Amino acid sequence: MDRAATAPQEASPEGPPGLEELLRRVARGEEQAFNRVYDLIGPTVYGLVRRVLRDPAQSEEVAQEVLVEVWRSACRYDPRRGSPQAWVMTLAHRRAVDRVRSEQAATDRESRAAAADTERPYDEVAEKATDRLERERVRRCLENLTEVQEQSVRLAFYGGYTYRDVARLLSTPLGTIKTRMRDGLIRLRDCLGVEW
Incomplete structure (x- = not known):
């Protein structure tokens, strides 16, 4: 049996490393590996976040936060629990949902404050x-x-x-x-x- 066919996305002289290998390298602090990860999944992360948030500016901000989190926590990726792309997309979805909840909570607080202000009219x-x-x-x-x-x-x-x-x-x-x-x-x- 051919060893190259059974190895899990290892770097090979014939082609670029896979996302899993890139995450291992990012976990070791290799900036070039992170640049490649960014190029590979950045647009997909932005697309997912944009579908949740709808606001382009907030989507860019959250996508950046997700990619920074990938840089910082690449060592926590466990290939036994799923593919590298699924791991990153889970991080992105959670972060986007957190932002929606945060924005909703802020809107609710402002509404309650506005209602409280109008409850006691000035006489x-x-x-x-x-x-x-x-x-x-x-x-x-x-x-x-x-x-x-x-x-x-x-x-x-x-x-x-x-x-x-x-x-x-x-x-x-x-x-x-x-x-x-x-x-x-x-x-x-x-x-x-x-x-x-």
Whole structure:
């Protein structure tokens, strides 16, 4: 019996090595073997992925990922479990399906987020009423301050002045203004029932 006829896709002087032999060489890190594998199965991988994904750009990306996986995991190919092409196509199909699932999950998340945003409509009337009530409450609490405290707080918080500016405007020492502000803010906090 002729030995060349029974050898499983070994490299022979007469012809190029088969895909199985190329994968063995890729497993050993031979770049030229990987280039040949890429040329042999790249278009088929892309075709399979494209049928699953339909999007050309995503198909190219996933096909590249599959071929990188072939480069990295060629040592895991087991000829007893199937042909080299079947192994690569299984990797390609799994990766394409994973991408579809990932995209679907992202779409579902976005839909849920959009639905959640629309579930609580903005009520402009309620918002304005709440703002008006809060302003009225603050106004009443400001009236409970001493005149000098109220004057200092209004200049600082409503006028936008710094403590130093308030001291200059009221012709009062800075330390006194700070004391008035501190005491006024404590009284406001107590009146509003706010914890600082």
